[in-house]
Amino acid sequence: MTAAKAKEKIQELTEQINHHNDLYYQKSKPVISDYEFDQLLVELQNLEKEFPDFRLPDSPTQRVGGSITKEFTSVVHRYPMLSLGNTYSAEELKEFDARVAKALDGDDYEYFCELKFDGVSISLIYENGILTRAVTRGDGVRGDDVTNNIKTIRSLPLRIKSKDIPPYFEVRGEVFLPKEVFKQLNKDREDIGEETYANARNTASGTVKMQDSTEVAKRKLDCYLYYLLGENNRVETHSEAIQKLEAWGFNVSPTYKLCKSMPDVLSYIHEWEKKRLELPLDTDGVVIKVNSLEQQERLGFTAKSPRWAISYKYKAESISTKLNAITYQVGRTGAVTPVAELEPVFLAGTTVKRASLHNANEIARLDLRIGDYVFVEKGGEIIPKVTGVDLEKRNPKNKSVQYITTCPECKSILIRKEGEANHYCPNEKGCPPQIKGKIEHFIQRKAMDIDSLGEQTIRQLFELGFVKSPADLFYLTKDQLLKLEKVKDKSAQNMLAGIAQSKTQPFENVLFGMGIRYVGKTVAEKLARHFKNMDALATASYEQLLEAPEVGEKIAQSVVAFFKDQNNHVEIDRLKRAGLNFESTQKEPEKVSNVLDGKSFLISGVFQNYERDQLKNIIIAHGGKVLSSISGKLDFLIAGDNMGPAKREKAEKLEIKIISESDFDAMLAK
């Protein structure tokens, strides 16, 4: 393709994809399938790789990440990012209102009420309509430039199309992880035996500062905007500013309201006290702002916060109840979770009897003793938590908690790995909840998808001794199933049909279902594509595993350990005999050009502009081959940062060309 043609095509694709993005994320009315959308994006990605100079500042390829930031640049805020004064009562709010009234000297004024979003504040700078910078709050005076990470937020416009925009403006808002996304993220982590995150806000904050924007893109952050700053915005009130933001395509929470007076403000606060729990994100209060910008100016700022705004914080509903006991749950991976068994108490709409205590550190931090009265709270999440001990009610005879040393289910001695908060039961093959958990993991939708079996069926099958491992499912007989409670001919038939049907699940689902620690669905897909079949994966060395996309040391070690265990080979053989898929049918990426025909590459280290995986796909798409080790057959070693010295030495000895990322780009551009 000629350069002129490429430039034109890049422009066309950028516009087209941004249009579809808008239809999907702003208007919720997509007109093309996800697949068609992805095809367009891949086409643009490939063109931008070949002609990097033609990439547009609002290119949608930035949404999927691809950049690595070693250290975030510190940026001084043109307008400092202040905080807000907090109030907790109607009384304090009335005092605020009296101060406003006094300062405005008898003028009429209105309040604009919004919810206080519990996320990470961000400042976005738009120059000539293009998002040029996103900066964290930092200490309020200077923050970190996290532009590449923020650009992965789909609902954020990278370019504003309206004509009426000032040449420079800033928009501030709150970046957050939607509750559903957070829940799913934790579920996925639990699935692979990773510790779960404590709350959505801290996770969002950690995500904004991740070094690899590809990882950020996967986290699905979102953002609400609530503050427009700049010199030429031509608005007179905050409500006009909010309307402008909406018209320019920003994501504004629809929960705001203009209030004429303090009683209106109080009823807004009251209205949202319960309703806010149904919103897609965590909120912890209401922000009340004087609506007129001229009046805001007259009111001004204190050193820390504006005099024209205040936040009202909802009290997290908290109640004190007795801690009767601590019990312990063992999960699929053997992780032990302590649970507070409470004297039942009514809190925010439901009766609470139990609350998770997470791990031994948390029990020590709270200094819990059995018989203590503890404070229980419900945050945005439905799961209650113990926030502290009511020391006034403590009986000095209450005994401190001795954390268990043996598994409550199978009596094995628990272990606690260096640097991990959780205790584990090591008896993978003999501990009942671990066995049942493994079978439940195996039948879930993302794995074998056997929905004719459920938790209760698995429990009974295990208790009757019919099923001790996933493979046993495929050798069940109808007579055995008929021994289960309430199971008649028809449902037994159904279960067998579901089990038989599951044999058509692709290899990557089977691999995920095996439950290898740290091998989530995405990693299973990558492993399946890279190694193509179970035998190749099972015999892969630690080094060969590291060469697969998305595989780091932790995963490689875990896979090696899994295949060292003979029991796992026995299980795999039985699954194979039952007829499950152990070969990948995933296709290689489609071919785009022949520029790398006949050339072989080895990828090593970390890259500025590519994920290793991406690089691999590009090589294959342009006709090249990717090898997994250094040998005489290798033509080029693409060296990123942190490539091991041993590799370099070996390549030099064999006189293999060592090239950089930009050498590779140049090679492609030919």
Ligand code: IVH
């Ligand atoms: S307005 C001059 N509106 O709360 C301050 N802030 O405690 C203007 N926040 O740093 C901020 N929701 O991160 C505003 N609807 C909302 C908000 C909000 C959450 C955060 C924001 C700010 C902090 C102040």
